Each structure stands twice: as structure tokens, then as C-alpha cells.
Amino acid sequence: MSAASINGVRPVVVFAIGNPSRGDDAIGPLLYDRLSAWLEGQGLAERFDLYEDFQLQIEHAIDLKGRQMALFIDAGDNTPGPFTFSRIAPHEGIAHTSHALPPESVLQVYRQIEGEDPPPAFVLCVRGEQFELGKPLGAAAASHVEQAFVFLAGLCRVAERAAWVEAAAAG
Amino acid sequence: MFALETAAHPETLRRIAIDPVTRVEGHGKVTLLLDQDNKIHQVRLHIVEFRGFEAFIEGRPYWEVPVTVQRLCGICPVSHHLAAVKAMDLIAGYGPLTPTAEKLRRLMHYGQIMQSHAVHFFHLASPDILLGFDSDFTRRNIVGVALDHPEIAKQGVLLRKYGQEVIRHTAGKRVHGTGAIPGGMNKALSQAERDEMAKDIDQMIAWSLGAVHMVKQLHETNPAFYNVFGDFRSNMMGLVRPDGALDFYHGALRAVDADGQTIFDQVDYATYQDVLQEEIKPWSYMKFPHIRSLGAENGWYKVGPLGRIQAASYLSTPLAEAERQAMMALGGGKPVHGTLMYHWARLIEVVHAAEMIRDLLNDPDILGLDLMAEKGARRHEAVGVIEAPRGTLFHHYRVDDNDLVTYCNLIVSTTNNNQAMNEAVRTVARQYLDGNEITEGLLNHIECAIRAYDPCLSCATHALGKMPMTVELIDADGRMLHSLSRG
Numbered sequence: 001m002s003a004a005s006i007n008g009v010r011p012v013v014v015f016a017i018g019n020p021s022r023g024d025d026a027i028g029p030l031l032y033d034r035l036s037a038w039l040e041g042q043g044l045a046e047r048f049d050l051y052e053d054f055q056l057q058i059e060h061a062i063d064l065k066g067r068q069m070a071l072f073i074d075a076g077d078n079t080p081g082p083f084t085f086s087r088i089a090p091h092e093g094i095a096h097t098s099h100a101l102p103p104e105s106v107l108q109v110y111r112q113i114e115g116e117d118p119p120p121a122f123v124l125c126v127r128g129e130q131f132e133l134g135k136p137l138g139a140a141a142a143s144h145v146e147q148a149f150v151f152l153a154g155l156c157r158v159a160e161r162a163a164w165v166e167a168a169a170a171g
Numbered sequence: 172m173f174a175l176e177t178a179a180h181p182e183t184l185r186r187i188a189i190d191p192v193t194r195v196e197g198h199g200k201v202t203l204l205l206d207q208d209n210k211i212h213q214v215r216l217h218i219v220e221f222r223g224f225e226a227f228i229e230g231r232p233y234w235e236v237p238v239t240v241q242r243l244c245g246i247c248p249v250s251h252h253l254a255a256v257k258a259m260d261l262i263a264g265y266g267p268l269t270p271t272a273e274k275l276r277r278l279m280h281y282g283q284i285m286q287s288h289a290v291h292f293f294h295l296a297s298p299d300i301l302l303g304f305d306s307d308f309t310r311r312n313i314v315g316v317a318l319d320h321p322e323i324a325k326q327g328v329l330l331r332k333y334g335q336e337v338i339r340h341t342a343g344k345r346v347h348g349t350g351a352i353p354g355g356m357n358k359a360l361s362q363a364e365r366d367e368m369a370k371d372i373d374q375m376i377a378w379s380l381g382a383v384h385m386v387k388q389l390h391e392t393n394p395a396f397y398n399v400f401g402d403f404r405s406n407m408m409g410l411v412r413p414d415g416a417l418d419f420y421h422g423a424l425r426a427v428d429a430d431g432q433t434i435f436d437q438v439d440y441a442t443y444q445d446v447l448q449e450e451i452k453p454w455s456y457m458k459f460p461h462i463r464s465l466g467a468e469n470g471w472y473k474v475g476p477l478g479r480i481q482a483a484s485y486l487s488t489p490l491a492e493a494e495r496q497a498m499m500a501l502g503g504g505k506p507v508h509g510t511l512m513y514h515w516a517r518l519i520e521v522v523h524a525a526e527m528i529r530d531l532l533n534d535p536d537i538l539g540l541d542l543m544a545e546k547g548a549r550r551h552e553a554v555g556v557i558e559a560p561r562g563t564l565f566h567h568y569r570v571d572d573n574d575l576v577t578y579c580n581l582i583v584s585t586t587n588n589n590q591a592m593n594e595a596v597r598t599v600a601r602q603y604l605d606g607n608e609i610t611e612g613l614l615n616h617i618e619c620a621i622r623a624y625d626p627c628l629s630c631a632t633h634a635l636g637k638m639p640m641t642v643e644l645i646d647a648d649g650r651m652l653h654s655l656s657r658g
Contacts, residue, residue: 020347021227021242053346054245058294059286059332113325133243134227 009066010049012159015103017074019054023135024128027075027145028052030137031126034149035156044156056101061110061118069161070121072103073152075128075141082144083126085151087168090118120161122168124152173468173590175597178204178213201596201617203604211605214597216589216621217455228579233262233570238349240566248346249283249338250559250584253420254566256351257555262570264549265354271539272355277420278531279341279350280557284419284524285375286334287560288476288517291625292382293327296514299619300389323385326378330521333368333375337528340364355543365532372529376490379521383494386515398501400602401510401595401620404429406462406472408587409479410558413437417483419524419558426462426472427482431506434462440556443565449582459589460582471590474562475624476516481506488530491523510595513623552578559584561625585626595620 014035018028032052039045051063056072064070072088090111091104101109103123110118126148128141137145155164178184184204204213224243231239237256241248253276260268268276335345342348343358350358390397406429410422424438424446438446449458450467461470472478481499486492498515501507531537555566562584569578585592599620604613 019242019245021239051345054248057290057331058328059335061328062332109324109328113328133224 010047011068012048012071012156013063013067013069014048014050014071014073015056015060015063016050016052017054017056017072021133023130023132024075024077024138024141025131026137027126027128027141027148028073030145031073031124031149031152034145035152038149038153039156042157044159047159048156056103056106058101058106058109060101060106061113064107064110064118064121065114067119069159069164070107070119071124071155072106072121073124073126074103075131076125077128077131079125079127081127081140082147083124083151085122085124085155085168087165088121088123120164122164124148124155173594173597175211175214175600176593181213184212201621203600203617205609209604209606209608211600214593214600215454216593216596224581225579228568229576231576232574233259233568233576234353234574236568236576237351237353238347241347247283247287247559247561249279249342249348250557250564251566252342252348253280253351254555254557254559254564255568256353257421257557258553258566258568259353259555260544261553261555262550262568263353264547265544266547268355268544269539269541270536271359272542272544273420274531274534274536275341275356275358275360275542276351278360278528278537279338280420281524281527281531282334282337282341284334284560285379285521285528286331286338287625288521288524289327289330289334291560292514292517292521293324293331295622295625297323297327299615299622300386300511300514323382326381330375330378333371334524337368340368354546357542359540359542360537362538365538368528369532372525372532376522376525376529379518379525380490380494383515383518383522386518387497390515394501397511398507398509400616401599401623402508403510403594403598404508405591405594406434406465406470407478407482407506408462408472408474408563409482410440410556410563411436411483412487415484416487417479417485417523417558421557424556424563425482427506429506429508431481434465440565441554443554443556443567443582447582449586455589457586457589458582460587461590471594472587473591474584474587475513475560476520477507477513478562479558480516480519486519486523488523488526490526491519494519494522510599510620510623513625517625561585562587585624588624588626592621592624592626595624 016028016032016035018025020026020029029052032050036050039048049063051060053060088104088107090108103121107118107121126141126144129138155167181204184206200217202213202215202217203211205211227243228236228240237252237259240251240255243251338348339345340360341358342350350356406426408424408426410418411425412418412422415425423436424440424443425436426434426446428434435446446463447460448463449460451458459467459471461467462472463470480486480495486495498512498519499507551571552569557564564584565580565582567580568576571577596617599616603616607613
């Protein structure tokens with residue numbers, strides 16, 4: 001993956017999900033801001049497309065087109081702290097219980113509408129604990145963000161499938 | 172007192188809770204009280220999310236509010252953005268918007284209508300309609316639709332994407348946009364952005380028309396079911412222009428009764444408290460608004476697609492108006508009230524939004540650079556109202572001399588529909604559950620009735636692992652008899 005982009009599409013797409021005004025749900029947007037600035041500083045920005053959103057939706061499947069890898073960053077309230085990193089696959093058996101889609105379903109929507117498998121996809125899920133409107137990021141979540149960002153920067157320095165698969169296997 | 176709202180002896184009845192209702196935004200809970208013969212005595216839709224909104228806003232500088240309110244809700248941030256900025260135009264002392272600024276705001280709003288309605292129909296409602304209310308619930312979702320109807324699923328995704336792109340071009344970003352500011356807009360539209368949107372708009376109109384026709388065909392397969400499901404009479408309300416046409420961005424309030432007769436018309440929305448009253452009930456955090464002159468029992472109403480396209484005299488675009496006439500013909504000159512008709516009306520609105528986007532993109536004003544209105548005297552109080560995707564949305568603010576918000580009252584679309592949604596679930600419970608063995612498929616009938624309103628319970632918190640659904644059957648002593656979880 002030496003080229004910065006193939007046919008104008010950057011190799012890696014990153015989705016950072018969350019609402020900055022709902023306590024630890026701000027984890028995704030905070031990591032988006034930090035990663036965006038860091039990639040610029042490192043001269044790596046042209047290899048990544050970053051998208052921030054409140055939640056994943058069906059149209060995010062379109063943003064997977066032509067990518068070599070995809071990364072979903074989100075807060076999780078049942079996640080072992082400080083974070084988990086895992087590889088995910090399309091899943092058609094997941095019941096959808098709100099307007100939002102889980103990442104696995106975004107991959108499945110891609111498969112159905114494009115008629116091909118989505119790019120290798122991974123989830124960085126950072127533990128949060130409280131998600132009330134108007135609450136700031138909690139102290140524990142702030143610590144988790146710091147640890148997750150160090151890990152995230154390491155991933156982005158070596159944005160290769162084999163390296164990410166190995167990192168996911170290590171948990 | 173409404174039928175089935177409060178049972179005479181709840182302590183003798185068993186209780187079923189659908190908690191939370193799935194595929195609605197936020198936390199909804201339905202409780203049903205039944206006797207030993209499964210006869211239903213009480214049905215309530217409880218909504219527990221709205222407290223705290225006003226407190227979140229009060230104390231903030233007024234100019235910050237149009238951006239901050241977007242964080243109330245992950246589903247309709249643009250609606251809150253525009254309703255708030257309309258109020259803040261007045262607070263800041265600005266006069267009428269420039270033609271370019273108003274048209275850019277309208278363009279943003281129609282993009283929001285299109286993307287919101289598309290995701291509702293293709294993602295949330297079509298699984299029930301296309302796969303069946305009683306189909307396997309693990310496949311009753313967009314992925315199941317994509318498996319069985321790949322082209323429809325793809326069109327839904329692309330309609331949604333198009334609406335999002337309209338928002339991005341007008342608001343500056345896909346989320347947390349700052350396009351509309353008190354007095355106008357802070358970003359002009361470039362020729363390249365205009366051309367990018369224009370090249371696909373005819374396709375969007377064609378797909379949205381196709382979706383309307385699909386729903387029409389589904390209706391023709393079983394008109395008795397679609398006409399009768401959740402059918403109850405109610406008043407209806409929406410924003411209209413002086414000539415009676417529906418206007419999503421700006422207009423006056425009009426309410427009609429169940430037969431389409433006018434209750435009030437051309438009411439300045441700044442005086443909404445003269446015509447509407449909000450009632451509190453002890454079992455729900457959400458208020459129950461009603462038309463003041465008719466009282467709580469007779470004055471409740473529907474808002475949103477089915478309510479507003481029938482409260483209005485017409486839609487201002489030809490294709491959408493033709494489809495509206497076709498739908499209303501089913502009522503033989505009177506409004507239709509079947510709950511599933513909301514889906515049909517919603518798709519007609521997608522056609523209307525797409526036609527409006529096309530017309531705005533072809534309007535030379537849309538590329539203008541005069542974005543800010545003339546500024547006059549500051550005000551301390553103002554109201555902003557728009558027709559959000561789910562219905563009429565009120566933002567009411569008071570601001571002190573330090574520019575800080577001291578009072579905030581929001582009546583969101585779902586609050587306006589509160590009593591109507593309760594009536595919908597009671598009607599469906601009477602029609603399909605009363606006296607029957609309760610199954611997951613029957614409970615889904617209740618959820619389908621709620622989802623038809625596309626309630627947005629404003630829980631923008633999205634975190635992995637959240638939002639399971641649990642159905643619990645509890646006897647009169649509070650003992651768990653049966654529990655089913657999914658999610």
C-alpha cells in the first residue's frame with residue numbers, strides 16, 4: 001500500500017462515532033480530532049479519510065467503496081477497559097434496535113448493495129461509563145482516550161492489513 | 172379520560188412491557204395490562220428522554236445555540252439547527268433574510284427531509300412492510316430487505332446519501348454544521364457544489380417516485396389491512412403559506428379536524444401558546460399538547476407527514492401534489508387516518524423535497540453572495556418553528572441583557588404526536604391483541620404502529636452494545652413469568 005490513493009480514493013477510511021455533548025459518548029469525536037491533527041503532523045493525512053458522525057447509518061456503506069481497510073472508532077459501555085481492538089465481518093443476523101447500525105451491519109449493507117465483500121474492517125471500542133446529555137467526559141474515559149490514542153497512532157503508522165490483523169488477534 | 176389509558180384495577184392484571192421499543196430513536200416503552208383472558212385493559216406508550224433538554228440550553232450565549240442544539244439529537248440535528256436559528260435571527264435583531272440565505276436554508280432543510288425520510292422508510296419501516304409483520308425478527312431489518320430486494324435497498328442508501336450531501340454542501344459539514352447563523356448563512360454555495368447536486372437530482376426524483384408507487388402497489392394488494400390498521404380519527408396540524416400550500420421552512424399554523432374542516436388558520440407561530448396547551452400526565456415524562464380551544468380530550472392532533480399534507484391545501488410541486496391527490500382519493504374527499512398511511516405520505520414528501528431541491532438548484536439566487544440580513548434592534552424573546560421530518564417543531568427562547576438564554580421551551584415533533592401515538596397503539600392493541608395469545612409477531616404490530624410516526628426520542632448516545640429490546644411478562648404480584656431479549 002505504497003500509493004497514497006488508488007483512483008482518487010484514500011486507502012483507509014476511519015469512522016469516529018459519538019455525540020460530544022453526551023458524556024463519554026464524546027470518545028469517538030475526541031479521537032477523531034486528535035487523529036486528524038496527528039495525521040497532518042505526521043504527513044500521513046493523504047492516506048486516510050476520516051468521518052465523524054453521531055451514529056453509523058446505511059450510507060456509510062458507500063464510504064467503504066474502493067478502500068483497502070476500514071476502522072470504526074466508538075465508545076462502548078460494556079467494553080473491557082481501556083479499549084478493545086478487533087476485526088469484524090459482515091453480519092446478517094444482527095437485529096437492529098435503533099436508528100443506528102452496528103459496524104457489522106454497515107459491512108453487510110455494503111456487501112448487499114455492491115455485490116462484493118467489503119474491505120477488511122476493524123473496531124476500536126473504547127470503554128465509556130456515562131452517556132447523559134450535557135455531561136462532560138468522565139475521568140476514567142479521559143484516561144481510556146489517552147491509552148487508545150497511543151495505540152491508534154501506532155496502528156496508523158503501519159496501516160497495513162497484516163499489522164492490523166496481528167494487532168486484532170492480540171486483542 | 173381516554174379509553175384504555177388507565178385500567179380500573181391494575182393490581183389484578185398482568186403486565187407486558189416492550190422496553191425499549193426498537194427502531195425508534197431513544198428509549199420508548201409500551202406497557203400493556205391484561206386479564207386472565209388476555210383482554211386488554213390498559214395500554215400506554217411511555218417516553219422518558221426529553222427531560223434535560225431545556226436545562227442543557229439555558230445559560231448558554233444565544234449565538235451558540237443553533238450549533239449546540241444539534242447535539243440534542245443524532246437523527247434530526249438540522250431540524251433543531253434551523254428552528255433555533257430562526258428564533259435567534261429575531262433575538263439578534265435581524266430583519267428578513269436575503270433571498271440567497273433563505274433559499275440556502277431551504278435547500279439544507281429539504282436535504283434533511285429527504286435523508287431522514289429515506290432512512291426511515293428504507294431502513295426502519297420497509298422491513299415490516301416488505302418482509303411482513305410476522306416475519307423472522309432477526310431478518311426484519313435493512314439487511315433482510317437488502318437480501319430480498321437489493322435494488323430497493325440500494326436506492327434507499329443512495330437517496331439518504333444524496334440528502335446528506337445536500338446538508339454537507341449547505342451546512343459545511345456532515346455533522347456539527349454551522350451553515351445557518353443568526354441573520355443568514357455563513358457559507359455561499361459554489362458553482363461546483365451546485366453542479367454536483369444538480370447532476371443527480373432527476374435520478375433522486377425518479378427513485379422517490381418509484382418508492383411512492385411501490386407503497387401504492389402494496390396498498391392495492393390488501394387495501395382493507397392498510398386502511399384499517401391503527402385507523403383512528405384525529406385533528407391534524409402543520410405550517411402553511413398564505414395560500415394554504417404546505418411550507419416546511421416557514422409559514423403560519425393551520426389545524427383541521429378529522430373531516431378536514433378548519434379549526435384555526437394563519438396563526439402566527441410566535442403566538443403558539445394562545446392556541447396550544449401542554450398537559451402533564453403522571454405516567455410519562457413527555458407532555459401532551461392539545462388545541463387549547465378544544466381541551467385535552469378533543470384537542471389532540473397528528474403532526475408529521477400524514478397530518479400536514481392533509482392539513483395543507485396542496486403541495487407546491489406537481490409530481491408530489493399528484494401523488495397526494497391519489498392518496499387522498501381513498502378518503503372520498505375526507506382525510507385518511509390509517510396509521511400505515513404515514514409511510515405513503517412520507518414518501519410523497521420525499522418526492523416533494525426532491526422537486527424542491529431541483530427547483531432551488533435551478534434558481535440563480537442559490538449562487539448569490541449576499542448572505543446576511545440587515546440588523547435592527549435586539550429582542551429578548553422569540554419563537555422559531557419549522558416542519559421537521561417528523562412534524563412541527565417549536566423552539567422558544569428568552570435571552571437576557573448578557574446574551575444568555577434564560578428560558579427555553581421546545582415542543583418537538585414527537586411530543587406533538589404523543590397522544591396520537593398512544594391512540595395508535597391502543598387501536599392496534601384492540602384490533603390485533605385483545606383476547607389473543609401474545610406473540611412476538613403481535614407485539615411487533617404495536618411497534619409498527621409507533622414506528623409509523625418515526626418517533627425521535629432524541630437519544631443521540633450511540634455506543635456499541637446499547638439498546639437491547641426486552642419483552643417481559645409480569646404477573647399481578649410482580650413475578651416474572653416470561654422474558655425475551657434481543658439486540
